[in-house]
Amino acid sequence: MFETLSERLQNTIKDISGKGKITEENMNDALREVRRALLEADVSLKVVKAFISNIKDKAIGEEVLKSITPGQQLVKIVYDELVQLLGGQNVPISTEGKPNIIMLFGLQGSGKTTTAAKLALKIRKGGRNPLIVAADVYRPAAIKQLQSLGKQVNIPVYAEEDSKDVRQIVTSAIKFAKDEGYNSVIVDTAGRLQIDTELMAELLILDRLFEPAEKLLVIDSMMGQEAVNVAQTFDEQLGITGIVMTKLDGDSRGGAALSVVQSTGKPVKFAGMGEKMDALEPFYPERMAQRILGMGDVITLVEKAQQSINIEEAKEIEKKIRGKDFSLEDFMKMQKQMKSLGSLDQILGMLPIPGINKADKEKLAYVGEGQLKKIEAYVNSMTPEERQHPDMISPSRKRRIAAGCGAEIPEINRFLKEFDNMKKMMRKVTGMAKGGKIPPAMKGMMKGMKMPPGMAGKFKGF
Numbered sequence: 306m307f308e309t310l311s312e313r314l315q316n317t318i319k320d321i322s323g324k325g326k327i328t329e330e331n332m333n334d335a336l337r338e339v340r341r342a343l344l345e346a347d348v349s350l351k352v353v354k355a356f357i358s359n360i361k362d363k364a365i366g367e368e369v370l371k372s373i374t375p376g377q378q379l380v381k382i383v384y385d386e387l388v389q390l391l392g393g394q395n396v397p398i399s400t401e402g403k404p405n406i407i408m409l410f411g412l413q414g415s416g417k418t419t420t421a422a423k424l425a426l427k428i429r430k431g432g433r434n435p436l437i438v439a440a441d442v443y444r445p446a447a448i449k450q451l452q453s454l455g456k457q458v459n460i461p462v463y464a465e466e467d468s469k470d471v472r473q474i475v476t477s478a479i480k481f482a483k484d485e486g487y488n489s490v491i492v493d494t495a496g497r498l499q500i501d502t503e504l505m506a507e508l509l510i511l512d513r514l515f516e517p518a519e520k521l522l523v524i525d526s527m528m529g530q531e532a533v534n535v536a537q538t539f540d541e542q543l544g545i546t547g548i549v550m551t552k553l554d555g556d557s558r559g560g561a562a563l564s565v566v567q568s569t570g571k572p573v574k575f576a577g578m579g580e581k582m583d584a585l586e587p588f589y590p591e592r593m594a595q596r597i598l599g600m601g602d603v604i605t606l607v608e609k610a611q612q613s614i615n616i617e618e619a620k621e622i623e624k625k626i627r628g629k630d631f632s633l634e635d636f637m638k639m640q641k642q643m644k645s646l647g648s649l650d651q652i653l654g655m656l657p658i659p660g661i662n663k664a665d666k667e668k669l670a671y672v673g674e675g676q677l678k679k680i681e682a683y684v685n686s687m688t689p690e691e692r693q694h695p696d697m698i699s700p701s702r703k704r705r706i707a708a709g710c711g712a713e714i715p716e717i718n719r720f721l722k723e724f725d726n727m728k729k730m731m732r733k734v735t736g737m738a739k740g741g742k743i744p745p746a747m748k749g750m751m752k753g754m755k756m757p758p759g760m761a762g763k764f765k766g767f
């Protein structure tokens with residue numbers, strides 16, 4: 306599965322992950338290799354271009370974490386991008402509908418019938434009661450093949466050997482399912498070309514009549530670039546809900562799989578990994594990216610480093626808040642750190658604060674961008690001394706500051722007063738939070754207090 310791609314990427318990536326320093330030159334060299342590897346694996350040029358350009362943007366913008374090498378960090382960026390390329394996250398199949406209807410379609414020989422049986426087995430393992438419907442009335446042996454697979458997995462197959470009327474077969478099958486208590490109906494359709502208007506019309510009618518919860522396009526991953534056209538046309542005509550990528554166990558180049566997700570925006574829901582009935586796996590982009598790229602250890606390492614740097618910075622902020630000489634300078638520095646640290650929720654999650662409940666946290670989490678910009682302008686228009694010792698800001702200084710940033714004097718007054726109040730309150734609250742519960746009175750005070758939204762974010766560092 307993705308063997309050539311995997312091998313090429315792993316070699317390139319291994320090479321760069323050892324580098325202590327990423328220069329524009331060696332990054333370009335590495336990315337040229339990545340690009341070549343993807344193109345050789347049949348990933349479409351458009352997708353490759355976007356992929357490489359995203360990686361470049363991210364690699365240039367990112368600060369290098371302390372405990373890892375820039376090379377390792379680049380590996381993580383490539384990995385993240387590959388996960389995105391594969392669709393980001395797993396999307397489970399829908400169980401909606403009474404009965405839940407899943408329709409499988411695609412080109413001839415792509416693996417629909419095999420997938421129908423495999424999927425039925427999976428669905429039954431998930432605690433539901435599936436029925437498979439033989440709706441391929443064109444290929445002579447199609448019904449027998451499905452019945453034989455049904456027997457293997459011990460799941461009933463609804464078939465009407467003498468009928469060629471697909472619409473009537475499916476109607477009867479659904480009625481049968483309702484009567485007999487099957488809550489999932491898997492419809493195996495005949496293989497067809499996306500340009501065969503008559504057969505495409507048949508699928509459209511089934512879609513209109515029965516509104517399947519899932520319309521899964523089955524694609525043979527050995528198929529090259531043509532897969533993109535196939536997928537796009539099926540999607541345009543039928544609005545597919547997902548893709549099943551079969552034969553990923555073969556020595557396919559696999560690039561088509563990558564392009565298809567990008568070109569349709571639809572998730573791969575399952576991967577066929579062999580001819581056996583249990584060889585169908587839910588598709589997890591992260592796992593797949595790790596299989597392609599290898600380097601699981603480097604990725605874990607970078608993830609840990611990212612986490613620990615966040616904890617480290619959050620602790621630093623906490624120390625500042627507790628300190629007496631918390632200046633406006635610190636405040637702005639923290640403001641910037643906060644922005645890069647991620648969401649308040651994540652930070653609070655790292656440093657649980659005793660005594661503050663979810664509602665309080667949410668209140669404190671509000672950081673208004675507009676307000677933040679204003680505050681930044683006030684502080685920028687102060688001298689370094691004033692930022693260090695806001696107490697020294699006299700009326701004449703206020704006038705100067707206000708003129709410097711185009712604000713009114715009362716705005717500056719309000720800001721300084723709130724900053725001062727907040728400083729006092731934060732010290733009290735952090736002191737108590739350390740010892741355990743925050744007294745209700747204090748909580749009330751926190752709620753009633755009107756803090757500049759930008760500052761409210763400071764509670765992140767508790």
Ligand SMILES: Nc1nc2c(ncn2[C@@H]2O[C@H](COP(=O)(O)OP(=O)(O)OP(=O)(O)O)[C@@H](O)[C@H]2O)c(=O)[nH]1
Pocket residue numbers: 412413414415416417418419420441444447494495496497551552553554555576577578579580584
């Ligand atoms: N190795 C491998 N073989 C598969 C996989 N899925 C299907 N096959 C094989 O591919 C061949 C075609 O599979 P079918 O399920 O009959 O394909 P189909 O789409 O129903 O074909 P038609 O009904 O003729 O259009 C069979 O020999 C299957 O065993 C897979 O994930 N891995």
Ligand SMILES: [Mg+2]
Pocket residue numbers: 417418419441447493494495496
């Ligand atoms: Mg078939």
